[in-house]
Every structure is written in structure tokens, then in C-alpha cells.
Amino acid sequence: MAHPANLSACEDEPIHIPGSIQPHGALLVVDSATGTVLQAAVGDAALRQHWKRVEGAPVARLLAEGTSRPIDDLLALAPDDGSAHLALLNFDGARFQLVGHRRDDCLVLELERADEDEPVSLDAVYPHVRRFLETVQHAHAIDDLLQAAVEEIYGLTRLDRVLVYRFDADWNGEVIAERTNDRLPSYLGLHFPASDIPAQARDLYTRNRLRLIADANYTPAVITPPHNPRTGRPVDLTAAVLRSVSPVHLEYMRNMGTMASFSISLLREERLWGLISCHHRDPARVPYHVRTACDFIGQILSMQLAAKDAQARMEHRHALRAVQSRLLARMAGADHFVKGLLDGDQDLLSLANASGAAIVTGSEIEAIGEHPGIDAIHSIVHWLSRQRREDLFVTDRLAKVLPGAEHFKDTASGVLAISISQLHDRYVLWFRPEITRTITWGGEPGKLQAANPDSGRLHPRKSFAAWNEIVRLRSKPWDQVEIDATAELRTAIVDIVLRKAEETAALSERLTSINKELEAFSYSVSHDLRAPFRHIVGYAQLLKKHEGERLTERGDRYIATIVESAIAAGQLVDDLLSFSQMGRATLHEVAVDMKGLVESVRASLQVEGGREITWRIGALPVVRGDPMMLRLALQNLMDNAIKFTRDRPDPVISIAARREPGEIVFTVADNGIGFDMAYVGKLFGVFQRLHRPEEFQGTGIGLANVRRIIERHRGRTWAEGKLGEGAQFHFSLPIDNED
Amino acid sequence: MAELKPILLVEDSPKDVELTLAALEQCQLANSVVVVRDGAEALDYLYARGDYANRAAGEPAVVLLDLKLPKVDGLEVLEIVKRDALLRHTPVVMLTSSREERDLVRSYSLGVNAFVVKPVEFEQFFEAIRDLGMFWAVLNEPPPRGYNGGGTT
Numbered sequence: 001m002a003h004p005a006n007l008s009a010c011e012d013e014p015i016h017i018p019g020s021i022q023p024h025g026a027l028l029v030v031d032s033a034t035g036t037v038l039q040a041a042v043g044d045a046a047l048r049q050h051w052k053r054v055e056g057a058p059v060a061r062l063l064a065e066g067t068s069r070p071i072d073d074l075l076a077l078a079p080d081d082g083s084a085h086l087a088l089l090n091f092d093g094a095r096f097q098l099v100g101h102r103r104d105d106c107l108v109l110e111l112e113r114a115d116e117d118e119p120v121s122l123d124a125v126y127p128h129v130r131r132f133l134e135t136v137q138h139a140h141a142i143d144d145l146l147q148a149a150v151e152e153i154y155g156l157t158r159l160d161r162v163l164v165y166r167f168d169a170d171w172n173g174e175v176i177a178e179r180t181n182d183r184l185p186s187y188l189g190l191h192f193p194a195s196d197i198p199a200q201a202r203d204l205y206t207r208n209r210l211r212l213i214a215d216a217n218y219t220p221a222v223i224t225p226p227h228n229p230r231t232g233r234p235v236d237l238t239a240a241v242l243r244s245v246s247p248v249h250l251e252y253m254r255n256m257g258t259m260a261s262f263s264i265s266l267l268r269e270e271r272l273w274g275l276i277s278c279h280h281r282d283p284a285r286v287p288y289h290v291r292t293a294c295d296f297i298g299q300i301l302s303m304q305l306a307a308k309d310a311q312a313r314m315e316h317r318h319a320l321r322a323v324q325s326r327l328l329a330r331m332a333g334a335d336h337f338v339k340g341l342l343d344g345d346q347d348l349l350s351l352a353n354a355s356g357a358a359i360v361t362g363s364e365i366e367a368i369g370e371h372p373g374i375d376a377i378h379s380i381v382h383w384l385s386r387q388r389r390e391d392l393f394v395t396d397r398l399a400k401v402l403p404g405a406e407h408f409k410d411t412a413s414g415v416l417a418i419s420i421s422q423l424h425d426r427y428v429l430w431f432r433p434e435i436t437r438t439i440t441w442g443g444e445p446g447k448l449q450a451a452n453p454d455s456g457r458l459h460p461r462k463s464f465a466a467w468n469e470i471v472r473l474r475s476k477p478w479d480q481v482e483i484d485a486t487a488e489l490r491t492a493i494v495d496i497v498l499r500k501a502e503e504t505a506a507l508s509e510r511l512t513s514i515n516k517e518l519e520a521f522s523y524s525v526s527h528d529l530r531a532p533f534r535h536i537v538g539y540a541q542l543l544k545k546h547e548g549e550r551l552t553e554r555g556d557r558y559i560a561t562i563v564e565s566a567i568a569a570g571q572l573v574d575d576l577l578s579f580s581q582m583g584r585a586t587l588h589e590v591a592v593d594m595k596g597l598v599e600s601v602r603a604s605l606q607v608e609g610g611r612e613i614t615w616r617i618g619a620l621p622v623v624r625g626d627p628m629m630l631r632l633a634l635q636n637l638m639d640n641a642i643k644f645t646r647d648r649p650d651p652v653i654s655i656a657a658r659r660e661p662g663e664i665v666f667t668v669a670d671n672g673i674g675f676d677m678a679y680v681g682k683l684f685g686v687f688q689r690l691h692r693p694e695e696f697q698g699t700g701i702g703l704a705n706v707r708r709i710i711e712r713h714r715g716r717t718w719a720e721g722k723l724g725e726g727a728q729f730h731f732s733l734p735i736d737n738e739d
Numbered sequence: 740m741a742e743l744k745p746i747l748l749v750e751d752s753p754k755d756v757e758l759t760l761a762a763l764e765q766c767q768l769a770n771s772v773v774v775v776r777d778g779a780e781a782l783d784y785l786y787a788r789g790d791y792a793n794r795a796a797g798e799p800a801v802v803l804l805d806l807k808l809p810k811v812d813g814l815e816v817l818e819i820v821k822r823d824a825l826l827r828h829t830p831v832v833m834l835t836s837s838r839e840e841r842d843l844v845r846s847y848s849l850g851v852n853a854f855v856v857k858p859v860e861f862e863q864f865f866e867a868i869r870d871l872g873m874f875w876a877v878l879n880e881p882p883p884r885g886y887n888g889g890g891t892t
Binding site: 526527531533534537538539541542567 | 758
């Protein structure tokens with residue numbers, strides 16, 4: 001039968017209102033106002049003999065037989081929350097511990113049978129508690145602490161087996177410490193399924209830390225009447241010490257071969273994390289004060305473990321913080337956070353104690369260490385992005401949630417992922433490999449219980465023999481400290497990414513404003529700087545025109561020089577402006593036939609003195625570009641070539657294009673005066689001239705313009721030359737500029 | 740032949756005024772030249788108001804308009820003129836030091852009749868002014884009154 005491990009019937013049983021008690025004592029539910037007994041269950045024979053009639057009797061009269069102390073004073077001690085020890089009662093030699101608590105305007109009193117030799121107060125068992133406290137102070141290892149606790153409780157209770165049982169996240173339990181004798185088998189290291197202690201039982205363990213079952217074969221004493229006449233409900237026995245337990249549990253105990261059991265709840269921050277569970281082969285009672293002492297020991301153990309745990313976490317956290325700050329420093333220093341993270345790859349791994357990691361930004365993946373491969377990472381990210389978008393995702397069993405993940409179990413059975421963008425698929429992931437574990441169950445899972453073929457009722461399992469389960473497709477679980485560290489890293493990355501975005505925005509704003517200023521500046525230059533030169537030329541020429549006859553030859557020459565200089569200065573302003581416009585003007589890219597363009601430029605160029613130039617123009621492709629700008633670039637280069645072949649008897653200018661990987665390279669070569677390669681770096685700068693002005697005319701801005709135009713087309717410019725042997729000027733246009 | 744209409748020169752720089760006048764003089768045009776020194780004054784003249792309230796009626800033969808002007812700049816004057824149903828047929832020639840593309844584009848979009856970048860060289864300037872003067876002041880007849888169509892020549 002494929003049946004879930006849960007005894008779901010157990011889950012539903014209202015075990016806090018069993019309607020009966022264990023028979024080693026009595027329970028009285030007393031009206032707080034009148035002091036009359038409303039409900040009662042008397043299991044102890046001696047008490048039954050003493051009290052002929054209990055229901056409706058005044059509680060003071062019932063108790064007065066067992067003590068000489070004023071009853072009202074005793075009852076005043078009963079607390080609202082949890083039960084407290086009120087007195088030791090003695091009914092003609094039959095002794096009872098009186099404990100009580102309040103509930104629903106009633107006093108719930110319990111008389112628990114006390115043995116002859118049992119401690120009558122906590123003082124008698126205090127030495128055990130003190131000894132444990134001393135041990136605790138010297139125990140450094142957790143195992144030592146646990147062992148000290150079970151030894152002490154073994155000594156105190158004299159029960160056959162004492163074990164510490166720890167719950168995992170799914171409420172399965174594991175026995176992590178034990179003291180036993182030869183009367184009961186050892187359970188150390190065994191695991192027990194969550195169904196052994198169902199949810200409402202765990203709830204009772206949380207509210208009432210101590211629970212004793214003195215005899216698994218007991219006959220319960222029934223509470224009468226079943227319903228409290230004041231509330232109309234059965235009395236809630238959550239806080240009671242004599243509460244009767246579920247018959248299923250008693251059967252479980254008998255199957256286990258233990259007739260008595262006693263448990264102490266281990267709580268941390270009011271949450272149940274384990275039990276100290278004691279078993280005895282025969283029926284046994286653990287005296288009230290001994291139970292209280294055991295509770296102390298359990299509480300001290302819990303606190304010590306919590307303290308040690310907190311310390312270990314703090315040390316772990318501290319170590320990870322050091323790793324984290326190194327990563328942060330690198331990220332802050334890097335152009336991009338991904339680079340910063342990858343620069344410290346060991347740190348990235350150790351932040352989460354992972355064996356592999358990956359940084360995913362859109363379709364790009366950078367992976368380090370032992371990772372499942374780019375395709376697998378893609379599929380993980382794809383899956384993640386379809387889940388509800390959480391900042392952090394963590395699993396130690398990826399194959400359980402992502403079908404197919406078993407194929408890369410060796411690298412990524414465990415995944416911890418942080419999402420670093422709300423809008424895009426950007427993640428940092430850490431991976432852990434599968435670690436095959438063997439879990440030893442107390443009894444084979446799946447056969448934990450069987451239905452009785454006669455009654456159809458479920459029975460708890462009978463076998464507790466060790467059964468090994470091999471757990472696959474799981475990694476070492478991720479520690480909360482590691483999860484926290486990655487969450488903090490996420491915050492840091494998000495901050496850095498945001499800050500970078502802000503910085504970029506600020507920079508672009510500043511660039512825009514600088515550009516505006518520059519534009520305003522050049523606009524004003526274009527208007528205001530040209531005017532004075534125009535005036536100089538204008539007036540000088542008017543002077544020559546009107547007063548020319550009276551001027552000497554020298555005066556004539558002076559005027560000519562003034563005019564020439566002012567014209568040159570004006571030309572310079574014009575060139576500078578066109579250079580600045582070249583950087584700002586929008587590019588209008590169309591298909592440009594370079595061959596046609598070269599021919600058209602050649603036709604427009606003037607060759608001084610009507611020299612004959614041999615043009616060798618090769619096959620030139622059609623490219624994409626701004627025709628006006630490309631024209632200007634060619635014009636500058638061809639103009640230069642003409643200019644610098646001036647003194648050649650046989651000037652040759654050749655223009656060719658060749659295809660290179662990713663680009664087309666154009667070359668304008670001449671056999672002119674050339675240049676010294678030592679100055680090649682200066683060639684394309686603004687106002688850089690390699691010749692004296694009287695040798696060759698020009699403002700020194702032509703090649704700067706060429707470079708700017710080609711750069712606007714995403715190309716490159718360079719030159720080669722040799723003094724006296726000509727020059728070659730190259731420019732490239734990227735291949736996507738080919739039309 | 741009716742009395743020649745004057746040429747309106749709008750120019751803030753006294754040196755440019757003098758040089759322009761010298762150029763116009765060399766063209767030996769018969770038209771008189773009215774010189775105003777900013778955009779506001781130009782508009783006063785065109786609308787015969789303010790200091791020009793009592794001027795002889797009629798629009799100028801051509802307006803030679805500098806682009807950069809105090810108070811109301813050349814582009815604003817151009818815009819007002821070209822939006823005015825009565826003035827829009829008066830030819831406007833923009834004279835400017837600027838080689839800025841945006842000025843050129845803006846001027847043409849406002850309906851300028853010609854756009855002249857003042858060359859540094861005086862001879863070129865002289866030729867430009869002379870050509871403009873000859874074309875607009877003497878050769879070009881404005882459309883008859885009441886004609887509100889687009890381009891005319």
C-alpha cells in the first residue's frame with residue numbers, strides 16, 4: 001500500500017481534552033467562587049476510600065484530611081499559567097503531591113501519588129542540578145554538553161534509557177545523545193519520522209514542558225461529569241500533569257517495549273527544537289520534584305546550546321563579513337560589479353561556502369568553479385524567472401523543484417540565487433554538489449504503520465529496527481548565515497548598480513551642459529571673431545582704393561600684408577568652426593559611391609600652375625556614410641596630396657580601397673615630399689603642421705577634420721611616410737558601412 | 740518709372756554700416772539707403788511708427804538684415820515680416836557673419852529671400868552686395884498689391 005507516513009487520524013485527535021486522567025492520583029475541577037468541586041476523576045484507591053462523594057463537595061473539606069495547613073492559603077498559590085506545586089498531602093500514610101493551576105474561572109487541582117522514598121522538595125535533588133551546572137561551564141563541545149545532560153537525567157530518574165531527540169525542519173527527529181543500559185536497546189543516531197509526534201502533540205510539548213506516562217497499560221480514570229457545568233465544555237488538560245494520553249501512543253509505547261516514558265521539552269525562543277525522552281522497560285513513576293529538576297537541566301541545556309550556537313553563528317558571520325568586505329571593495333573599484341565579483345573568485349565562492357558560482361546578466365553568463373555548464377545555468381535561470389520573483393531563492397534539492405536538474409546533480413544539487421534586478425534576468429547563483437547521505441530510520445519508512453485488517457483502524461508501527469535510507473539529489477543544506485551573507489551582497493550590488501546608473505546620468509547631464517556651452521561659445525566665435533577680420537580687410541582695401549595714389553610702394557606692400565594676414569586669420573576661424581561643427585553636426589548616412597565621389601572631388605580641385613598629375617584611381621566600393629562629410633575628408637586628403645607633390649616633376653596620386661576583416665581601408669598615396677615618421681603622432685592633431693607656413697599653405701586643421709569625420713563614421717585614420725619619398729594616408733570604414 | 744523705393748539696411752555695427760554703404764555706393768544704385776541700428780527700429784520703420792511715423796508711405800525695395808542685432812534680433816524681425824500679410828512680399832536678405840547651419844535652416848524656414856555669409860574678403864563682400872542690390876532693388880518687381888500668393892520670381 002502506497003500510504004503516506006502520516007497517521008492522519010492522530011493529527012485530528014483532541015489530545016488536550018481526553019476526558020480522563022492517568023490513574024496514579026486524582027483530578028478536581030473546583031469552582032473558584034464557591035470552592036465546590038464541579039468535575040472529578042479519582043484514580044487512586046486510597047483517595048476513593050477517603051472521599052465517599054466528591055462531586056459537589058467543598059474542596060476545603062476534601063483536602064483538609066490531608067494537611068493541617070489552611071486550605072485557602074494553599075489554593076491561593078495556584079497560578080493562572082502552568083501548574084505549580086502547592087503542598088504535600090498525607091491521607092493516613094498515603095502521600096500525594098498537590099499541584100494546581102487555574103483555567104476558565106476554575107481551579108484545576110491534581111493529587112499525584114508520591115512514593116515513600118521520593119524527594120519531598122526540590123532541595124533534595126538540587127545537588128544534581130548544581131553538578132550539571134558545573135559540568136556545563138567546562139564543556140566546550142556540544143556533544144559533551146548533551147552527554148552530561150543525559151547522564152545527569154539518567155542518574156536522577158533511574159530510567160533505563162535517556163536520549164536527546166532533535167527535530168529537523170520537517171519535524172523528523174534524530175537521536176543525537178543517549179544514555180542507556182542493557183534493559184533497552186540503543187537508539188543513538190536513529191531518525192524518526194514526523195508522524196511519530198504529530199502537530200498537536202508538539203503543540204502540547206511546547207505549552208507544557210514535562211510529560212510522564214507511568215504505565216502504558218494503565219486504565220484511565222474518567223472525569224465526571226464529562227462537561228464542566230460552568231463552561232459546558234470538557235476541561236482542558238494542557239497544563240495538567242496527570243493528563244491521559246492517546247491510546248495510539250500507548251500502543252506505540254508497547255510496540256517499542258517501553259512501559260513508562262517521561263519527556264522534557266527543549267525550547268528555544270518558545271519554539272520546540274527537541275525533546276529529552278526517557279524510557280523504562282517497566283512501569284515507573286518519576287517523582288514530581290525529580291521531574292522539576294530534569295526540567296531545569298533541560299532548560300539549562302537549551303540555553304547553553306543556544307549560546308554556543310549563537311557564538312558559532314557569530315564567528316561564521318564574522319568570517320563571511322571579511323569575505324564580503326573584500327568583495328565590496330573590489331566591486332566599488334571595478335567598472336562593472338561583475339568584474340569586481342569575478343576578480344575575487346575564491347571570495348565569491350567562500351561567501352556561500354559553494355563549490356561553483358555564476359553571474360548572469362541577461363544572456364551573458366560568467367561562471368566559476370564547479371558549475372553545471374552554461375546551458376544548465378540558462379535553464380535554471382529561465383526556471384527562476386518564471387517563478388514568483390523573490391529576491392532570494394534557496395534549495396538543497398534542486399531536482400525536486402526543477403525537472404531535469406538531476407542531470408547536473410554532481411555540480412548543482414544545491415542552488416542559492418539572488419536576483420539583482422527587478423526588471424531583467426540578472427542573478428548571482430551559487431552551486432553545491434550532491435552529497436549522498438545515509439539516514440538510519442528507527443523502522444522502515446513506508447511501513448511505519450499498518451491498517452488492522454479486522455478493525456480497519458491504523459496502528460502504529462511495530463518495528464523499530466534500524467533501516468538505512470540513502471538520500472540522493474541533495475546538497476549540504478545552506479546555512480542561514482550563508483543565506484544572510486548573500487542577501488547582504490545582493491543589497492550591496494543593487495546599491496552599486498543604482499549608484500553607477502546615477503553617476504552615468506549625472507555625467508551625461510554634465511556632458512550635455514558642457515556641450516551646450518561649447519556650442520554657445522562657437523556660435524559666438526563664429527559671429528564675433530570673424531567680424532573684426534572682415535573690417536580689417538574691408539578698411540584696408542578701401543584705404544588702398546581711395547588713397548592708393550598717395551601711397552608709396554612700401555605703403556602698398558604694408559596694406560597688402562595687412563589684408564593677407566587678416567584673410568588668413570579669417571580662414572583660420574572658418575576652419576576651426578567647421579572642425580567644431582564636424583563634431584556636432586548630425587550624420588546623414590546614405591549609400592555613397594566612393595568612386596563617383598573621388599572623381600567629383602578631383603574635378604573640383606585646382607592644381608596650381610596647371611601641373612600635370614597622374615591619378616591612379618582603383619575600384620572603390622559603395623559605402624554608407626554622410627556624403628558631405630566624406631567629401632570633405634577626401635577633399636582634404638586629395639588637396640594635401642596635390643599640395644605636397646608640388647615640387648615633383650612627375651606627380652602621381654593613387655587612391656585605392658581594400659577589404660580587411662571587419663572594415664574597408666581606403667588609401668590616398670602620393671610621391672610628394674613625405675614626412676618623417678617620427679612626427680606621425682602629430683599629423684592628425686589640430687594646428688599641427690610639419691612644414692613652415694611659407695613652404696605650404698594651410699591652417700593645419702585639414703587632417704584633424706579628416707580624423708574627426710572618420711571617427712564619426714566609427715572608422716580609423718593613420719598614415720605612413722618617408723621624407724622625400726611620399727606619403728600614404730589611410731582611413732577605414734567598418735564593414736557595416738558597406739552598402 | 741515710379742520713384743525708387745529705398746533700401747533698408749539693418750545693421751548694428753557702424754563699421755559694417757560704413758563698409759556696406761561703400762559697397763552699395765560702388766554699385767551706383769539710385770535707391771536711397773535707410774540705415775537702422777537694431778531690430779526694434781527696423782520694425783518701427785516697416786510699420787511706420789515711432790520715429791518713422793511720418794515717413795513716406797511704401798515698403799522698402801529690399802531689407803538687408805543683419806542676423807545678430809540688439810533688442811529684437813534678425814530672425815525675430817524676419818519672422819514678424821514674413822507673417823505679416825502686408826509685409827511678407829518685401830524681400831529680405833539675411834546678412835550674417837555666421838556660418839552656422841542652424842541659422843541658415845531657420846532663416847529659410849522663416850521664408851528669407853536670400854542668405855549671405857559676409858565674406859572676410861572685401862572684394863567678395865562688395866560683389867555680394869552689388870549682386871543683391873542689383874537684383875532686388877532694380878530688377879525685381881514686387882508682386883502687385885493684393886496678391887497674396889507664395890514665391891513670385
